[in-house]
Amino acid sequence: xxxxxxxxxxxxxxxKMNKENLKKVGLKTTLPRLKILQLLEDNKNxxxxxxxxxxxxxNDNQDIGLATVYRVLGQFEKAGLVIRHKFDEExxxxxxxxxxHHDHMICVKCNVVVEFVDQNIEDRQKEIASxxxxxxxxxxxxxxxxxxxxx
Amino acid sequence: xxxxxxxxxxxxxxxKMNKENLKKVGLKTTLPRLKILQLLEDNKNxxxxxxxxxxxxxNDNQDIGLATVYRVLGQFEKAGLVIRHKFDEExxxxxxxxxxHHDHMICVKCNVVVEFVDQNIEDRQKEIASxxxxxxxxxxxxxxxxxxxxx
DNA sequence: GTCCGTGCAAAGGATTTGCATAATC
DNA sequence: GATTATGCAAATCCTTTGCACGGAC
Numbered sequence: 001x002x003x004x005x006x007x008x009x010x011x012x013x014x015x016k017m018n019k020e021n022l023k024k025v026g027l028k029t030t031l032p033r034l035k036i037l038q039l040l041e042d043n044k045n046x047x048x049x050x051x052x053x054x055x056x057x058x059n060d061n062q063d064i065g066l067a068t069v070y071r072v073l074g075q076f077e078k079a080g081l082v083i084r085h086k087f088d089e090e091x092x093x094x095x096x097x098x099x100x101h102h103d104h105m106i107c108v109k110c111n112v113v114v115e116f117v118d119q120n121i122e123d124r125q126k127e128i129a130s131x132x133x134x135x136x137x138x139x140x141x142x143x144x145x146x147x148x149x150x151x
Numbered sequence: 152x153x154x155x156x157x158x159x160x161x162x163x164x165x166x167k168m169n170k171e172n173l174k175k176v177g178l179k180t181t182l183p184r185l186k187i188l189q190l191l192e193d194n195k196n197x198x199x200x201x202x203x204x205x206x207x208x209x210n211d212n213q214d215i216g217l218a219t220v221y222r223v224l225g226q227f228e229k230a231g232l233v234i235r236h237k238f239d240e241e242x243x244x245x246x247x248x249x250x251x252h253h254d255h256m257i258c259v260k261c262n263v264v265v266e267f268v269d270q271n272i273e274d275r276q277k278e279i280a281s282x283x284x285x286x287x288x289x290x291x292x293x294x295x296x297x298x299x300x301x302x
Numbered sequence: 303g304t305c306c307g308t309g310c311a312a313a314g315g316a317t318t319t320g321c322a323t324a325a326t327c
Numbered sequence: 328g329a330t331t332a333t334g335c336a337a338a339t340c341c342t343t344t345g346c347a348c349g350g351a352c
Contacts, residue, residue: 028351030307050342065309070342072307089237091341105285114283124271125294132265133299134256141292143276148284179326179331201317216334221317223332242316 025079032064036072040082040096047085047093047104047113087113087142103140107147114147176230183215187223191233191247198236198244198255198264238264238293254291258298265298 018037019029027033035057040048048056050069057064073094076082083097087106102115121141129136145151169188170180178184186208191199199207201220208215224245227233234248238257253266272292280287296302 028306030351032308067310067343068308071344074343086237086240105280105283107285108288114285116279116283118275118279121272121275124269125292128267128269129256129294129296132256132267133302134258134265134294134296135302136294136296137259138296139292139294141276141290143280143285143287143290145280145285145287145289151284151286181326181332183333218318218335219333222319225318 021081025075025081027075027079031062032068033072035060035062035064036069037076037081040094044096045113046111047087047095049091049093051091053094103142105143105145107150108144109146109150112147112149172232176226176232178226178230182213183219184223186211186213186215187220188227188232191245195247196264197262198238198246200242200244202242204245236291238295254293256294256296258301259295260297260301263298263300 018034018041021037022029022033036053039053039056050066050073053073054064054066054069073082073084077084077094080097082094084092084094085104086092087104100117102117103121105114105116106112125139126136169185169192172188173180173184187204190204190207201217201224204224205215205217205220224233224235228235228245231248233245235243235245236255237243238255251268253268254272256265256267257263276290277287
């Protein structure tokens with residue numbers, strides 16, 4: 001009961017927040033946008049593809065056209081709400097942009113994603129870049145392997 | 152004259168080597184394969200896409216179908232002769248596999264690619280992986296930015 | 303009521319594949 | 328001569344786009 005209440009409270013708050021977030025970036029409050037945003041919040045550890053998002057929402061009785069999913073994700077990316085990655089060579093995956101840069105370690109079997117930051121690695125990259133006269137705009141470090149469960 | 156002779160010698164040697172390399176991996180010696188292999192040797196610092204390879208060879212009066220370029224590159228990759236990368240989200244680029252692992256720094260303007268290895272970074276990755284119980288199978292570190300000339 | 307969002311179907315671009323012809327060994 | 332390569336066109340996959348309708352403000 002209490003848990004249910006807390007959970008409900010949490011979602012009411014989340015819903016309001018998301019509504020405001022959308023307004024802030026100039027996007028109208030629509031069900032597809034709210035649902036996709038919420039799904040990304042709930043899946044902090046999974047990086048989802050457009051198709052996964054569509055399927056998941058369909059299972060939750062929210063049928064949203066794939067084109068809409070792509071469009072919404074594109075708008076979110078432009079607005080700085082989400083980040084788009086391409087880990088494998090299949091399709092893009094999306095995660096909420098919480099403003100904290102990090103790199104990724106991906107299980108090649110179950111696709112679980114671990115985020116990490118290592119100041120040492122960050123610093124070495126800057127040194128290497130400056131040695132070659134490069135000005136870094138971005139970097140991507142992806143480690144692939146077998147996670148604890150899959151190895 | 153002497154230079155011409157040396158150059159010719161170099162190519163004769165290269166040609167023989169490539170012929171043997173192809174035989175070694177069970178591929179027949181054909182002009183498309185030899186030309187593509189040679190082009191990749193000559194472009195040690197550029198990572199070429201299938202289309203660039205086709206265009207370059209066409210300019211050299213070697214018209215090869217794009218499908219063949221893709222097929223040959225695929226066979227080369229399977230045979231361990233080349234490595235395939237996806238730096239931007241446009242198309243794959245290919246480089247000869249010389250067996251020396253390295254990471255890449257790519258100019259976002261002129262697309263020049265600098266290869267580098269940093270033992271420090273390599274070591275930190277292993278530590279991070281083991282902290283999370285991961286067994287690394289592969290990693291990709293790409294640094295993007297402006298090179299010395301383009302900045 | 304205006305403007306923006308959605309769904310559907312069609313287009314798009316890079317890569318792959320099927321099939322008949324042509325080359326290698 | 329048998330087997331493997333090639334070229335062309337068609338197919339494929341994920342993603343984007345055009346257009347008519349419906350919903351937000």
